[in-house]
């Protein structure tokens with residue numbers, strides 16, 4: 001996958017995508033991330049990228065001519081241009097999965113008061129990472145990028161991690177334990193030491209359902225249940241074994 005980030009602050013992206021899992025994915029050429037400095041497309045002698053809004057008001061706007069030149073430098077036939085904005089659809093995992101299928105993403109990061117509205121004609125999709133305002137679209141772009149990149153085949157170590165997720169899609173993770181067996185009086189649940197893989201898998205599914213019910217009941221409204229999950233939910237709700 002190719003990802004171009006259009007930003008006035010390319011340095012913000014240096015270290016976050018040069019570490020750990022994403023660093024390895026780039027080395028393996030699974031991923032081609034480029035930052036494009038919007039200022040490089042300012043053509044006047046002052047290299048001006050922003051200007052006062054018509055009609056007055058606070059803040060500066062990123063100029064349409066500069067942004068259009070930056071966009072045109074990166075666009076390809078199959079590219080998909082995303083503008084990070086609080087006005088976008090709020091990102092969720094289903095949306096991330098859809099974006100992971102794209103060949104070429106271009107992410108436009110606004111700064112200051114935002115962009116000249118006339119640039120919106122090039123934008124395929126506006127995405128928000130949540131209902132709050134940030135100083136720029138750079139951090140939202142990093143969040144989006146990280147969520148998408150980990151779904152590219154080969155990026156995560158074992159195939160299991162991504163597979164396990166789709167298995168329990170829409171539920172919270174079950175609790176995890178590693179050594180030692182006892183920590184400050186707390187034991188690892190007996191069943192995880194049993195070696196009985198079927199029982200462990202069932203216990204984990206039940207834990208996921210319990211956690212989701214208690215912590216994020218809203219997630220359950222967006223989801224239907226398999227017969228196995230219905231049986232587990234009955235056990236949970238009616239204390240049946």
Ligand code: 4H3
Nearest residue numbers: 085110111114128129134136137140
């Ligand atoms: C995205 C962008 C929040 C989000 C953003 C989000 C500043 C966009 C400016 C920048 C515009 C204001 N804040 N929730 N801020 O994903 O350039 O709209």
